[in-house]
Amino acid sequence: MRARQITVSSLIVTAALASMDAVAQPREPLDAKGIWLLGLGAQADEHSNDSYLATFDVGVAGNTWLSFAAGHSSSPPDFADVEADTFVIGMDHRFEHVGFRLSYEEWGDAGVLETEDWGGVVYFDRERWRIGLGYETRDIAIPVTFTGPLGRTFESEVDVDSERWGLDARVALAELWTLYLGVAEYDYSRNLQVLPRIESLNLLSSSTLTLANSFVDQDRSLGLERRFGRVSLSVRYATDVSAIDDSEFETYDAAVLFPIGRRADLEISVGHGRSEFFEAGLYGGLFFLIYSR
Numbered sequence: 001m002r003a004r005q006i007t008v009s010s011l012i013v014t015a016a017l018a019s020m021d022a023v024a025q026p027r028e029p030l031d032a033k034g035i036w037l038l039g040l041g042a043q044a045d046e047h048s049n050d051s052y053l054a055t056f057d058v059g060v061a062g063n064t065w066l067s068f069a070a071g072h073s074s075s076p077p078d079f080a081d082v083e084a085d086t087f088v089i090g091m092d093h094r095f096e097h098v099g100f101r102l103s104y105e106e107w108g109d110a111g112v113l114e115t116e117d118w119g120g121v122v123y124f125d126r127e128r129w130r131i132g133l134g135y136e137t138r139d140i141a142i143p144v145t146f147t148g149p150l151g152r153t154f155e156s157e158v159d160v161d162s163e164r165w166g167l168d169a170r171v172a173l174a175e176l177w178t179l180y181l182g183v184a185e186y187d188y189s190r191n192l193q194v195l196p197r198i199e200s201l202n203l204l205s206s207s208t209l210t211l212a213n214s215f216v217d218q219d220r221s222l223g224l225e226r227r228f229g230r231v232s233l234s235v236r237y238a239t240d241v242s243a244i245d246d247s248e249f250e251t252y253d254a255a256v257l258f259p260i261g262r263r264a265d266l267e268i269s270v271g272h273g274r275s276e277f278f279e280a281g282l283y284g285g286l287f288f289l290i291y292s293r
Helices: 198-206
Strands: 036-045 050-061 064-075 082-094 098-109 113-125 129-147 153-172 177-188 216-228 231-242 248-261 264-275 281-291
Touching: 036 264, 113 153, 198 231
Parallel strands: none
Antiparallel strands: 036 050, 036 281, 050 064, 064 082, 082 098, 098 113, 113 129, 129 153, 153 177, 177 216, 216 231, 231 248, 248 264, 264 281
C-alpha cells in the first residue's frame, strides 16, 4: 500500500502528535484488517532542538485503524530546557461518508511540564473533499519547588486545564492538486501570565519541534500538495499566537515524499520558523515509512 493511497500525517515533530491526525486514514473504502504501517523519523533545527519519533498503524477490521506513537524531544537550556517523552494511542473508524478518531496522549518532562490529552474528531468526506471537526481537552501540570521561612524545601504542583476546538479541511482542486486548511482555538482555565516559570515555558513556542505542547491561543495553517506519479511535493504555511504574550510564530515548510522500495517511502522536509520575539531558525528532518503491502 503506497503513501499516495493513505493520508499520513508527518509525525516527525511533536506538533503533529497534537493535531489529532496521527491515525492513517484510507482515502477509499478497503478492508484494513492486517494492513500495517511503520514510521521512523527524526528532525532537528539550527538551535539544537531535536525530536525523534516511531509510529505504528495497523488495520484491525473493516475500516478501523489503531495507531501508536512514541517519541522524544529536547530543547537546550537557552530555549525551553526540556527532555520530553511522548506516547500516543489512537483509533480511527470510517463509515461510508463519515468517520471519527479518538486519541490519548502523554507528553512531558517530569521536572518541568507534563500534559495529558484526550481528543476526538468527527470527519465527513466525499470523493473531492473532507472536513473534520475536533475537540481536545488537556491537563497541564507544572511542578514547583519553593523554600519556606525556616529554610525547608517544599514541592508542589500547579494544574491548568485547556480546551481546543479545531476545524481542518482537504479539497481536491484538480486531479493532482490538493489544498489543506486548518483552524484551531484554545481556552485555558487560569491566567497563564501568573504561572511559575511561565517565561521559560513560553520558549516552547520558539521552535516548531516543541510548538504543539506550548501555550498556544490560536493557530492557522494552509497547505498545498502536488503529486507527480509516485512522488508528492507539499508546501505549508502556519501561524500560531502565544496565549502568554500574544507573540506570533510563523512557519514555512516543504516536504517531498518518494518511494525507495516496493513497500517503503522516504519523506524529506525542510522549513523555516520565525517569531516576533525569538530568533528565526531553519529546521529539517527525515521520515522513513514501511508498508505491509
